Each structure stands twice: as C-alpha cells, then as structure tokens.
Amino acid sequence: QVQLVESGGGLVQAGGSLRLSCAASGRTSSSYVVGWFRQAPGKEREFVGAISWSDGTTYGTDSVKGRFTISRDNAKNTVYLQMNSLKPEDTAIYYCAVIDGAIRPGKEWYEYNYWGQGTQVTVSS
Secondary structure (H helix, E strand, C coil): CEEEEEECCEEEECCCCEEEEEEEEECCCCCEEEEEEEECCCCCCEEEEEEECCCCCEEECHHHCCCEEEEEEHHHCEEEEEECCCCHHHCEEEEEEEEECCCCCCCCHHHCCEECCCEEEEEEC
C-alpha cells in the first residue's frame, strides 16, 4: 500500500504562485511514477504532469507548459508541483497519484493505483 498526502493548496490571485507537495509513504516498487491531476467542478479529471521516480524524467501538458514544473526530493519521498503565473482557469482540486512499478507515466486517471485526498487551488481574477 502507498499513502499519499498533498498539501500547499490555497487561494491566490491571478499571476501568483503556489507550490503543492505530495508526500509518499508505504511500500513501492523501485520504479514508479507520480502524476498530478486536477479536477474542476463539472469537469473531468485532467492530467497535469508526472515524474518518473527512477530517473527524474518529467512530463507535462500543453495547458500548463512553461508555467508548472514538477520536481522531487528523494530524501523526503516528496514530489512538488510548482505553479507559476496562475490563471483563474487553473482553479481545481489537485491530486497526486502513483502508478506503482511503472517507468513511464499514463495520462489517464484509471492508470494510477493510488491517490491522495486532493488539495484545493483557487485562483481569483
């Protein structure tokens, strides 16, 4: 079992920044992927990006390219989502998730085995 705890969400004005954290604990394979998703009210869960824990390769999407960055801290078993130049349309609940035993990420929520509880990000205009 893998436990994931997100933190760092909050209310920020458009143009501002937030850094989300995803702390992982429990048993994992030596290779796994940590992904970030978001879900706005009335919308489907959307892939934001991911990082391969084994080699640190990151993956993103066009909607956040150049604004969001994913990184990891091996010693803390934590993955970060740095969000800059936030827009009102970034408002959503943000989730981190894990595909255990994977090297490359999936972009569909059903490919992920474990999920955190989510953290709310609200961007005001």
